[in-house]
Amino acid sequence: MKCEEFDAIGLDAERDASLSELERAAAREHASACSRCAALQDSWQAARFELKGFADSTAAAETPARVEMRLRQEFRTQHGTMKTRRVAVIAAWALAAAAVLAAAVSWSNWRKSQQEEAARHLAAPQNSALAPAQNDGAKTNGANLQNGAQPGFANSASAETLVADNELRNFTLLPGAVATEEDDSAIVRVRMQRGALGALGLPVNEERAGEWIQVDLLVGDDGLPQAVRLPQQ
Amino acid sequence: MRIPEPERDDVLLRRAAKGDEDAFTLLYRRHQAAMCRFALRMTGSAWAAEEIVQDVFMTLMRAPKKYDSSRGTLGGYLYGIARNRVMKHLERLPREVSLEQKNEDGSGAGIVLQDPATPAIWAETRERMKHVRAAVLDLPAEFREAVVLCELEELSYEEAAEAAGCPIGTIRSRLHRGRALLLAKLEMLRDVPRRASVAR
Numbered sequence: 001m002k003c004e005e006f007d008a009i010g011l012d013a014e015r016d017a018s019l020s021e022l023e024r025a026a027a028r029e030h031a032s033a034c035s036r037c038a039a040l041q042d043s044w045q046a047a048r049f050e051l052k053g054f055a056d057s058t059a060a061a062e063t064p065a066r067v068e069m070r071l072r073q074e075f076r077t078q079h080g081t082m083k084t085r086r087v088a089v090i091a092a093w094a095l096a097a098a099a100v101l102a103a104a105v106s107w108s109n110w111r112k113s114q115q116e117e118a119a120r121h122l123a124a125p126q127n128s129a130l131a132p133a134q135n136d137g138a139k140t141n142g143a144n145l146q147n148g149a150q151p152g153f154a155n156s157a158s159a160e161t162l163v164a165d166n167e168l169r170n171f172t173l174l175p176g177a178v179a180t181e182e183d184d185s186a187i188v189r190v191r192m193q194r195g196a197l198g199a200l201g202l203p204v205n206e207e208r209a210g211e212w213i214q215v216d217l218l219v220g221d222d223g224l225p226q227a228v229r230l231p232q233q
Numbered sequence: 234m235r236i237p238e239p240e241r242d243d244v245l246l247r248r249a250a251k252g253d254e255d256a257f258t259l260l261y262r263r264h265q266a267a268m269c270r271f272a273l274r275m276t277g278s279a280w281a282a283e284e285i286v287q288d289v290f291m292t293l294m295r296a297p298k299k300y301d302s303s304r305g306t307l308g309g310y311l312y313g314i315a316r317n318r319v320m321k322h323l324e325r326l327p328r329e330v331s332l333e334q335k336n337e338d339g340s341g342a343g344i345v346l347q348d349p350a351t352p353a354i355w356a357e358t359r360e361r362m363k364h365v366r367a368a369v370l371d372l373p374a375e376f377r378e379a380v381v382l383c384e385l386e387e388l389s390y391e392e393a394a395e396a397a398g399c400p401i402g403t404i405r406s407r408l409h410r411g412r413a414l415l416l417a418k419l420e421m422l423r424d425v426p427r428r429a430s431v432a433r
């Protein structure tokens with residue numbers, strides 16, 4: 001071993017685990033043969049002794065208790081905040097999920113009711129359909145009819161007011177009624193006792209006066225029935 | 234001695250990451266002294282050492298998942314963090330003189346020894362420690378780190394390399410140069426009082 005090598009690895013050869021036993025022996029041999037390196041090693045041993053003293057004097061160094069307290073406080077704060085944040089996130093997700101579920105159920109119900117309505121429309125007899133344009137008028141006129149235009153007739157008629165088709169065929173003009181413009185009139189299907197037809201001035205078979213029948217009424221814009229029709233059952 | 238599984242550093246750290254304060258406290262108590270010694274020997278300031286240790290454990294608390302047990306020990310990882318903090322501290326205050334180490338007359342208080350045998354020995358040892366401390370603190374940071382880790386902390390070269398985040402060869406060469414500088418400084422510091430007494 002040369003002096004440069006001894007400088008580099010020889011001083012700590014006994015401690016350096018990465019050196020082989022052969023290298024350690026070479027370092028020992030060199031230190032015993034070379035007075036310069038032996039002096040260097042002695043000098044280093046003395047310095048190491050002093051370093052050891054320095055290390056011992058600071059060996060008991062510890063951080064003050066306040067550091068632990070500060071850290072623990074910070075730990076609690078941090079994990080408390082994290083917990084709160086986690087709860088808030090979970091709550092937000094739960095609310096969002098509930099909203100989505102409610103929307104899905106509502107939509108499903110709406111779809112179901114739409115389908116049921118469509119099926120009912122398909123199943124209903126063709127003459128139960130009403131043109132949308134006349135629907136409002138029919139309701140209005142029907143209401144007028146029930147609100148006292150013909151009290152006797154309205155009272156005897158059933159509360160059920162049905163919608164009639166808008167064909168004007170087979171209507172019989174009521175006695176005393178004056179025919180008006182078709183556009184101003186509405187057809188209202190009502191359910192009434194046959195005897196109530198007498199109030200409209202029509203002849204009634206007294207034996208069947210209590211029988212319930214469906215009648216289409218042609219109601220003018222004044223709310224009074226102008227013509228009547230007995231629809232085909 | 235083999236540490237039981239529930240008390241292993243990585244297990245404790247996992248528990249701490251889930252909010253277990255006791256696990257974190259245990260980790261802190263296990264490693265704080267070594268971190269404090271290292272920081273104190275590197276900076277020469279108890280105040281700085283306290284700040285650095287606090288910083289190290291704050292970092293561990295905030296990002297426990299950054300530690301990968303497959304890459305080394307938690308101690309080595311903490312040394313790495315402490316080292317970075319120390320280097321930052323030294324860069325920021327390259328010539329900081331610790332106030333708490335000074336007496337009222339401006340002289341250094343030195344190291345308080347545990348067992349002063351006689352006043353003469355106490356004074357001599359104190360003087361010697363003052364020199365050693367001054368010599369160590371006067372080393373360039375990288376060499377000082379190698380000396381502190383290998384000579385004062387008595388870590389193996391492998392452990393020192395892990396803590397410093399460099400290869401073993403680098404630690405060896407830094408230690409070699411650090412020793413040479415330290416020897417020169419110690420010689421110089423020993424000679425100053427001698428020269429002063431000769432002059433008198």
